[in-house]
Amino acid sequence: xxxxASAAQTPAEYWEERYAExxxxxxxxxxxxxxxxxxTMAPGTALDLGCGEGGDAVWLAQQGWQVTGVDISPTxxxxxxxxxxxxxxxxxxxxxxxxxxxxxxxxxxxxxVTCSFLHSxxxxxxxxxxxxxATGFVAPGGHLxxxxxxxxxxxxxxxMLNGYVFPTxxxxxxxxxxxxxxxxxLACELREREATAPDGSxxxxxxxxxxxxxxx
Numbered sequence: 657x658x659x660x661a662s663a664a665q666t667p668a669e670y671w672e673e674r675y676a677e678x679x680x681x682x683x684x685x686x687x688x689x690x691x692x693x694x695x696t697m698a699p700g701t702a703l704d705l706g707c708g709e710g711g712d713a714v715w716l717a718q719q720g721w722q723v724t725g726v727d728i729s730p731t732x733x734x735x736x737x738x739x740x741x742x743x744x745x746x747x748x749x750x751x752x753x754x755x756x757x758x759x760x761x762x763x764x765x766x767x768x769v770t771c772s773f774l775h776s777x778x779x780x781x782x783x784x785x786x787x788x789x790a791t792g793f794v795a796p797g798g799h800l801x802x803x804x805x806x807x808x809x810x811x812x813x814x815x816m817l818n819g820y821v822f823p824t825x826x827x828x829x830x831x832x833x834x835x836x837x838x839x840x841x842l843a844c845e846l847r848e849r850e851a852t853a854p855d856g857s858x859x860x861x862x863x864x865x866x867x868x869x870x871x872x
Contacts (some may be wrong), residue, residue, distance in 0.1 A: 665779055666779070667728060667756070667776060667779050667780075667781050668728050668729075668756060670776075670778075670779040671727075671728050671729045671732070671776070671779075672728070672729045672730060672731055674729075675709075675729045675731040675732045675735075676729075676731045680709065680735070681708065681709060681732075682708050682709050682711060683711065684709065684710075684711045684714075684739065685711055685715075686711055686712050686714075686715035686716075687711070687712055687772045687773070687803060688849050689772075689801075689803050689847060689849075689863055689865055690712050690715075690716075690770055690772060690801065690803065691715065693799075693801055693867060694716060694719060694721070694768065695719075697767075697768065697799070699716075699719055699720035699721045699722075700721065700722070700766075700767030700768065700798075701721070701722045701723075701724075701764070701766045701767045701768070701795075702716050702721040702722070702723045702724070702766055702767065702768040702769070702770065703723075703724050703725075703726070703762060703766040703768070703769045703770070703793055704716070704723060704724070704725040704726065704770050704772070705726055705757055705769065705770065705771045705774065705786070705790055705793075706726070706727060706728075706757060706771060706772065706773075706774045707725030707726060707727045707732070707733075707736060707752065708727055708729075708732050708736075709732050709735040709736055709739065710725055710732075710733075710735065710736025710737075710739050710740065710752065711739075712725075712770060712772055713725035713736060713740075713750060713752070714736070714739050714740055714743065714745065714750065716750075716768075717740070717745050717749045717750035718743070718745070721749075721768070722748070722749055722750075723749065723750045723751075724750075724751055724752075724753070724762065724766070725750070725751070725752045725753075726752070726753055726754070726755050726757065726760060727752070727754060727755075728754065728755065728756050728757065729754065730754045733752045733753065733754045736752045737752050740752075757774075757781075757786045757789070758781065758782050758785060758786060758789075761789070761792075761793070762793055765793060765794060765795035765796075765798065766793055766794060766795055766798060767795055767797070767798040767799070768798060768799050768800075768801065769790050769793050769794050769798070769799070769800045769801070770800075770801045770802075770803070771786070771787060771790055771800075771801070771802045771803070772801075772803045773803060773804060773805055774786065774787070774802075774804070775804070775805060775820070775822075777817060777818050777820045778818045783823070783831070784831035787802060787828060787831045787832055788831055788832055788833055790802075790832075791832050791833075791834065791839075791870075794870045795870070796870055796871070796872055797869070797870065797871070798869070798870050799842075799867060799868065799869050799870075800832070800866075800867070800868050800869075800870070801865075801866070801867050802828050802832075802864075802865070802866040802867075803863055803864070803865055804822070804823050804825075804828060804863065804864040805822055805861070805862075805863065805864070806822055806823075806824065806825070806846055806862040806863060806864040807822055807862050808820075808822070809851065809853070809859055809860075809861055810853075810859055811853040811854060811855070811857075811859065822864075823864060824864060825844045825845055825846060825864040825865060825866050826844060828864060828866045829841065829844045829866050829868075832866070832868065834868060837872075838870060838871055838872050839868050839869065839870055839871060840868065840869045840871055841866075841867075841868050842867040842868060842869055843865050843866065843867040844865075844866050844867075845864075845865055846862055846863065846864060846865070847862070847863050847865050848860050848861070848862050848863075849861050849863065
């Protein structure tokens with residue numbers, strides 16, 4: 657796929673083509689920060705925005721959460737459903753649906769809303785709009801967790817990033833536009849984790865982490 661062709665596509669077209677042209681895009685493992693944060697909470701209802709092939713959503717369901725996963729790509733959603741079926745996770749515990757997060761909305765509020773690595777290049781998405789909309793999906797007493805890539809790994813090709821500017825935890829927190837009388841900020845920080853490069857060598861990734869709790 658050429659850069660010019662990608663730029664002419666909508667986000668839905670680009671991501672569906674990306675998933676469809678590969679047997680698997682992501683590892684299927686839960687994101688480390690999500691597993692650490694969720695482990696401190698009693699399982700309840702969870703919403704995974706931009707769930708991809710369902711790694712986080714499946715893990716949450718296995719921990720006892722009642723989960724909804726949403727992604728813009730129907731192919732990604734189908735893979736999430738297949739993973740859940742393979743693990744015998746019932747639809748009452750985990751369901752997936754396809755939707756554009758710029759306009760999609762749930763019919764209920766959730767105890768935990770997660771947005772993990774909601775990045776998109778060379779096509780762009782209204783990321784700040786999506787993050788702000790996510791605050792409306794959190795139930796009173798619930799949490800919103802935003803995990804982002806804070807920088808490219810050392811092995812990344814700069815040309816592939818096409819000048820992409822990575823968000824900071826502070827910019828993600830600002831995008832939420834929280835009412836301080838209704839929300840408490842629990843974390844707004846950078847965290848490093850070990851990672852493996854495509855060639856098998858060890859490396860480090862830096863994640864931006866924002867965790868907030870809706871008080872009322």
